[in-house]
Amino acid sequence: xxxxxxxxxxxxxxxxxxxxxxxxxxxxxxxxxxxxxxxxxxxxxxxxxxxxxxxxxxxxxxxxxxxxxxxxxxxxxxxxxxxxxxxxxxxxxxxxxxxxxxxxxxxxxxxxx
Amino acid sequence: xxxxxxxxxxxxxxxxxxxxxxxxxxxxxxxxxxxxxxxxxxxxxxxxxxxxxxxxxxxxxxxxxxxxxxxxxxxxxxxxxxxxxxxxxxxxxxxxxxxxxxxxxxxxxxxxxxxxxxxxxxxxxxxxxxxxxxxxxxxxxxxxxxxxxxxxxxxxxxxxxxxxxxxxxxxxxxxxxxxxxxxxxxxxxxxxxxxxxxxxxxxxxxxxxxxxxxxxxxxxxxxxxxxxxxxxxxxxxxxxxxxxxxxxxxxxxxxxx
Ligand SMILES: Nc1nc2c(ncn2[C@@H]2O[C@H](COP(=O)(O)OP(=O)(O)OP(=O)(O)O)[C@@H](O)[C@H]2O)c(=O)[nH]1
Ligand SMILES: [Mg+2]
Ligand SMILES: [Zn+2]
Numbered sequence: 130x131x132x133x134x135x136x137x138x139x140x141x142x143x144x145x146x147x148x149x150x151x152x153x154x155x156x157x158x159x160x161x162x163x164x165x166x167x168x169x170x171x172x173x174x175x176x177x178x179x180x181x182x183x184x185x186x187x188x189x190x191x192x193x194x195x196x197x198x199x200x201x202x203x204x205x206x207x208x209x210x211x212x213x214x215x216x217x218x219x220x221x222x223x224x225x226x227x228x229x230x231x232x233x234x235x236x237x238x239x240x241x242x
Numbered sequence: 243x244x245x246x247x248x249x250x251x252x253x254x255x256x257x258x259x260x261x262x263x264x265x266x267x268x269x270x271x272x273x274x275x276x277x278x279x280x281x282x283x284x285x286x287x288x289x290x291x292x293x294x295x296x297x298x299x300x301x302x303x304x305x306x307x308x309x310x311x312x313x314x315x316x317x318x319x320x321x322x323x324x325x326x327x328x329x330x331x332x333x334x335x336x337x338x339x340x341x342x343x344x345x346x347x348x349x350x351x352x353x354x355x356x357x358x359x360x361x362x363x364x365x366x367x368x369x370x371x372x373x374x375x376x377x378x379x380x381x382x383x384x385x386x387x388x389x390x391x392x393x394x395x396x397x398x399x400x401x402x403x404x405x406x407x408x409x410x411x412x413x414x415x416x417x418x419x420x421x422x423x424x425x426x427x428x429x430x431x432x433x434x435x436x437x438x439x440x441x442x443x444x445x446x447x448x449x450x451x452x453x454x455x456x457x458x459x460x461x462x463x464x465x466x467x468x469x470x471x472x473x474x475x476x477x478x479x480x481x482x483x484x485x486x487x488x489x490x491x492x493x494x495x496x497x498x499x
Binding site: 130131133134135138139141142146147150152156160167213214215217224225234235236237238239240241242 | 369374432
């Protein structure tokens with residue numbers, strides 16, 4: 130359950146950024162989670178519910194932007210959607226694929242007061 | 243707040259150098275003035291930035307001292323500790339080695355390493371299912387590895403969670419044993435995606451289990467075409483000389499600038 134560490138890191142970022150802005154409450158938090166980031170959303174939700182209790186994220190609205198995977202073939206340069214890390218290039222069938230999108234795991238923004 | 247490095251510490255984990263303790267108080271007293279208007283903060287921060295910063299710090303330390311740091315990852319029981327026991331015993335006269343053991347509980351693995359005469363630190367992660375760069379930073383501070391040495395980091399037995407956490411290692415080595423099935427690489431692609439070497443262990447058991455060496459490599463290459471493979475048995479010793487050769491080359495390999 131590395132999702133718990135991930136949620137803890139998000140709480141720390143929210144705390145640090147809120148403190149910088151003298152805010153005591155986060156109304157909204159916007160996250161970017163790529164589909165290939167290694168985050169299991171059900172586990173993430175579960176960890177979130179446990180971990181945000183009595184933190185400044187406890188009552189925050191959480192917005193998650195899911196970012197679909199995108200790969201580029203290192204052989205033929207084709208760009209294509211990727212659901213799994215082991216997918217071959219649909220054009221030439223090679224596996225030399227570099228992941229362009231979908232690995233994101235970011236705190237995008239906070240709405241505080 | 244951890245006074246030594248300025249980062250927040252994972253309060254549920256503990257690090258023990260043999261014969262030492264490092265207490266870790268974490269007091270937070272936050273009082274701030276605040277306004278009541280809404281503000282949007284464009285954070286744009288990687289969730290793992292703190293871990294990644296510390297990992298880079300560890301990496302710089304290892305590079306400056308020419309310490310070859312290896313992060314050994316696998317499912318529980320694939321043979322990480324067995325591989326280390328053999329390696330440390332066989333290479334005793336060739337390299338100075340250090341070990342950091344990561345387990346949720348007990349110092350059983352560290353005790354096994356200690357028995358080989360190697361300097362070892364045990365990290366217990368408690369409920370945590372992986373090592374992180376902060377734990378390594380502190381373990382290394384207590385250990386102070388000599389220049390031109392090898393530091394083996396045995397991660398918590400888990401093929402999922404450790405994949406996301408850079409420790410500052412030079413190479414990540416994933417170990418899989420033939421009793422686990424040859425489709426592991428596509429079931430747990432992240433770990434194979436982020437490793438550079440795959441050690442296939444327990445080949446002495448190949449006659450007894452349905453496991454195809456070609457299949458496992460094919461699956462692993464689908465995830466990571468650059469992955470190298472070594473086939474070994476920690477019990478019979480078969481294939482270990484190729485692993486020792488790999489280590490020698492890594493130690494001698496000049497740094498890319
Ligand atoms: N037959 C056979 N058994 C092995 C081999 N290598 C390890 N084992 C056995 O596999 C079991 C687990 O080995 P460990 O070295 O403790 O595995 P580990 O990966 O360190 O396990 P955790 O730290 O719990 O994740 C032990 O009973 C070992 O004796 C091998 O090459 N062949
Ligand atoms: Mg072990
Ligand atoms: Zn292609």
